[in-house]
Amino acid sequence: MSAHAHGPANRGRRVLDAAAPLFVCEPGGRPVGGALVLHDVFGVTEHAEEACRALARRGRLAVSPYLYHEHGGPAFAAEELAAARTQMEELTPTDLAADVGAALGYLESRRTGPVLVVGFSMGGHLATWAAAHHVVEAAVAVSPSAGPWPGVPSVEALVAGRRSPWLGVVGGADGRVDADRLRAAAGRPGPPAAVEVVDGAGHGFYRKDALQRDGGLWPLIRDFMAGHRPPG
Template identity: 25%
Template structure:
């Protein structure tokens, strides 16, 4: 990404709105009220991020890192942060493509994947998530109560980060790719590192997902080694079932998955 374009992206980052590739948004789109919350863009070094937390916090807050979809930290991801803040969390969503470009400016999803997403190295992402966790701990987050959740592209990263960072107490991965062809940017996939994960992880997946096969889900299940690592499949749902702004939204699966996620975090002290 040219330096001038990168500076413009950093200056204009995290403006409210949806990525071009997902417009028009569906009537089912949820908008969470921010009253009583401290919300808005922050900088983690040079990296833009969106933060939401209760405005009045008497003590260190449990922290959830929210890992973006392929569309970046657009309005849906920001709204998920606000929903978590309403549950008492410090929710922080870093813009993990910021060195490579602005995903919200692509109007075609396949072009976005080819021209931007495929060029984002996993190693860079994991390091940026480490920096995000450090920032949260310095801004009133409790480093002993750190959790991660991610959606689609971020669901895959959630598995990888659970294996990478031992300080993560619990994770929830929403319909993230489990297997795939290795590349210079993505040398390993969740199934390759599953046995290295030493913390609880809940996977939420869709039975009608056209990009994530039931065979790959079963392969992942067989590779996981702890009783606190398992995968739930919503048989009637499709990929992106929690994305209320898209036609893929499946209210029953989304609501049940969200409840399961909150219960999961509470179960492990987050």
């Protein structure tokens, strides 16, 4: 497994004005699939990088776009929340669509096979947006809080209009995410969708689990995908 940064991931079919550079983790052998990790408000921190490494250890070619790349792709510490929120608020729907689309295009160009999208907090909103606009193996939104981007529909509206299987993972003590509203949206006709609640967990519980622990987030994701994998 190796990790490196990759330059703008333009697809070749069209020019993307703001395609974000990628943090890339290669699996040890031939990929069994791809993975797109969408970071939370703090940027591509060690947590996002370790999520990519954990997915690479499971055989996936994993990438995480530096969504703050126009400002040098910074990552912020927990005590820099105000500065991180400023960066988040400066993102535009056009640039976000280009960055997410280009990352998926890079994985497509590498012929990885099915792509799993995983997003945390604001990245959970973006993962849900991806599920509504792209056909992927599954989109997983962990603590999916609404981003402040005019023109991007709410998480619930995106779940209701999904094109891909969607899993929401919500902390039971998270006052920022309404699990009942997500369940109602997941019940709308469409590809499989579900909401899992982690008892007693607050909004940022995922920062203690970058998908590496067998008793953490990964079993929920694995079981959801296994339950909805097409036969054959």
